[in-house]
Amino acid sequence: MILDCAIIGGGPAGLTAGLYASRGGLQNVTMFEKGMPGGQITQSSEIENYPGFFDHTKSGMDFMDTWQKQCFHFGMKHQMEEVTSVYKVGDNFQIALAGKEPVEAKTVIVCTGSTPKRAGFKGEDEFFGKGVSTCATCDGFFYKNREVVVLGGGDTALEEAFYLSNICSKVYIVHRKDTFRAAPSTVERVQKKDNIEIITNAVINEVVGDNMGVNGVYLGINDGSTRKLDLTGLFVFVGHNVNNMVLKSNNGEFICDVNENGQVIANLRMHTSLEGLFVAGDIRIDAPKQVVCAAGDGAVSALEVISYLQERS
């Protein structure tokens, strides 16, 4: 059997693509996701910026549970397999699976997202989603009029610190060097902001807390001294890994155009440079890394798959 559409990845983008593709009348739509569907958001204890969903008693896990059921209701199938690569043979695609025969599909939507890098300090994993965050847009508001610390020295770190400084009472920026990789104008803007304090030549040694979440962050300074910040929010911005490995062919080249950061180049209709291959969510250029945006992408990509298949028929 040849699939009408193979969806790689089961976060908000992939699930929404599946919902729209199957509800739109495609007969054979399979989402490949080796883990439980839902994506990064399942690690959140609370969501308040997904439009129309405003229930402080529900976690990210509860939220994605309804979402999944909705997708499966319309006929999308989930195959719990790891996709190792995607390549085009003639008009169709081969989806290579770890330790299994490949699957053939007429179209592919890649929704494998990106993964925030961890910094590696003690307590980081333990308190992730309980005070340690990698998304200012998502979690900044939970620290309104409170103090937070940002780890990182790149453009994203400094821009996010500035964003947080408009919400939080004070933002500490901890950076291991005394110079910044970020653009000079961004550095200057951050330096001028009254409620931002920059702590250079410093690392985070440990984050501590209790069952209410984080309550302190221990810094190690290059001169050998230490410092403790008594606060409940820590934002880690040390980069993202774009999960584009399935698009890399054996010769090391990508099967579609990507930018210098490995993000897939797409237009407003989620077309890539390769016919029949679409993307949605955090894997693409300019992705705002928000659930509602990934979901919007998923819907568009599926509608475009349907038109593409209509034209091919």
Next chain:
Amino acid sequence: MILDCAIIGGGPAGLTAGLYASRGGLQNVTMFEKGMPGGQITQSSEIENYPGFFDHTKSGMDFMDTWQKQCFHFGMKHQMEEVTSVYKVGDNFQIALAGKEPVEAKTVIVCTGSTPKRAGFKGEDEFFGKGVSTCATCDGFFYKNREVVVLGGGDTALEEAFYLSNICSKVYIVHRKDTFRAAPSTVERVQKKDNIEIITNAVINEVVGDNMGVNGVYLGINDGSTRKLDLTGLFVFVGHNVNNMVLKSNNGEFICDVNENGQVIANLRMHTSLEGLFVAGDIRIDAPKQVVCAAGDGAVSALEVISYLQERS
């Protein structure tokens, strides 16, 4: 007072822009919407394709009610005024209001959407949302394995008819001429499809039904005869009006680039050709006209407004 951001239009795009702008720390965010916020979706009796929202007991009105409360919770203000035009003076914008002093804003997000044209037959308004629809993606699935009729002869009408033919048992296309404006390849594809019947030289005289919704459609044929279709779903695709009037200046030109259909040209970050002016939702090019996509646009546009203001500061 100068607003940080003026949002024009209160549908899903405008409301989400307001949510993200105010939750993102902007102090003065006002949404201008002369009617009740919520947009077209409030006319739907049931929604099943907004990801994460899967409750058949709730109407479009119920859905948008929670959504609005969420936006207002974070500080967005609603001004119940009609915006007549938006124009740039220096670095800022003037928002002209009907019968009131204009308001000044540093940035503007235009989310005025588009409005499906009505065909004008008897019963069309009465049964709108109760069997009469203007969106196949939204409502097609409600007619799975049932018969529907499509009114129109353009590209959209024929493409949507094809889309419906993969879900419904049969699709009638009613078109007032015997030639089609749609692309020849599209016409040919539709003609070849087994479960599509094309009725040319015909109009819809009346749609009838009861409190369960539509149950019949009366056609008038050019030769003077009539025909009744016993079915419960009617899709009207006779064009859209893009609500771009606020962007037209006194000399008749638009303040930003628009395409030949009057849709605003935007990139993936919802920037228009005019600095400080952003769009979101159905007013832009390539808009899929889905709630989740409009909401995604709204989020992106607000995040871009925040970065733009950061850079300006």
